[in-house]
Amino acid sequence: MICTRCNRQMPDDSTVCPHCGQPVVSSEQVMKEIKVRRLQRYLFYTVVVLIVIAAVAIMVRIYNNNTKLVLEISQVKQSLEGAQGELTAAQTELEQKKQDLAKIQAELAESARKMQSADSQLKEKTTAYQNLLTEKTALEQTSEQCRMNLNLADANIYGLIVKLGTGVTNKNLMSIPLADANLGGEDSDDDGLSDTIERSLGSDPNKADTDGDGYDDKVEWLRGYNPLGEGMLPINPQYVNTVxxxxxxxxxxxxxxxxxxxxxxRYYLGNPGDAYAVMRQNEYWTKDWPGYAPPLMSTSEETMATE
Structure with a gap:
């Protein structure tokens, strides 16, 4: 028998190794111990395998959890990046809004300035308008006074015409040629003679050709033909010279x-208020008229007259 401790030969019936003092175990005990050791080894391996399996399972689970966590972190990161982009866009928009607000404030300030300027101009124009109204009132009063003066002058002129005028019959009047001047006014028949003059001349103010001979009344009067009938007008030069x-x-x-x-x-004087002006402006004004006053001459004209 060999000692299991010192590996030396010893008697088969020994209970203790004579060399090292190791108790001798029987083969049954050895087999039993071997079985126990094998069982322990199996249990150990089983436990190790279970531990490895558990560790692998835990690692797999951790990996899965980590993968899920990484995915969630990636999603969160993407969300953060999106939020960061939105924040950047919001900041950009806010900056643009600030610029727009500053622009609107500047426009409001400019509008306020323009309103103040417009208000000042309105006040100035209101003052000017009030001044114009005052001037208008004064002008109206002056105009009314002038109108009254003109009416008085018209009355005086009419009285002067009546005083200085000479009565004449229509027959004698027709013996004086008609001048082509001061003939305008309301003309119902469009023959060139106003209705007032036609009534004074005796022709029809509603017929351009009173006698129906194919010639308008004005043409016949100015050419010396009788617009009221046949023949020529009875022009009398001797009578004309006397008047x-x-x-x-x-x-x-x-x-x-x-x-x-x-x-x-003969020149139609029309409205008696215009009579004096018509005569005074007529180039044939003569000193034979009692109210004659020679027109003023310029210095050059006086010099020529003296020479």
Whole structure:
């Protein structure tokens, strides 16, 4: 028998190794111990395998959890990146809003300045308008006074015309040629003679050709033809010479006033208020008229007259 401790030979019936003192174990005990050791080894391996399996399972679970966590972290990171982008966009938009707000504030300030300027201009224009109203009132008063003065002057002129005028019949008046001047006014028949003049002349104010001979009344009057019938007008040069420079007042019809100028033609004075101006501006004004006053001459004209 060999000692299990010192590996020396010893008697088979020994209970203790004579060499090292190791108790001798029987084969049954050895087998039993071997079985126990094998069982322990199996249990150990089983436990190790279970531990490894558990560790692998735990690692797999941890890996899965880590993968899920990594995925969640990735998603969170993406969300954070998206939120960061949105935050950047929001900041950019906020900055743009600030710029827009600053622009609006500047526009409001400019509008306020313009409103103040417009208000000042409105006040100035209101003041100017009030001044104009005051001036208008003053002008209206002056105009009314002038109108009254003109009416008074018209009355005086009319009185002067009546005082200086010479009565004349329509027959004698037709013997004086008609001047082509001061004939305008309301003309119902469009023959070139106003209705007022036609009534004074005796022609029809509603017919351009009173006698129906194919010639308008004005053409016949100015050319010396009788617009009221056949033949020529009874022009009397001798009578014309006697009335040059005089005012003639019709004693028939609407009693119009006429002025016979130096050219031997009669000029319609129309409204008595305009009569003096018509005569005074007429180039045939003559000193034969009692109210004659020679026109003023310029210095050059006086020099030529003296020479």
């Amino acid at each position: 040059k420079g005089k005012i003639l007042l019709q004693i028939e019809g609407d009693k119009s006033a006429w002025y016979v100028a130096g050219d031997g033609k």
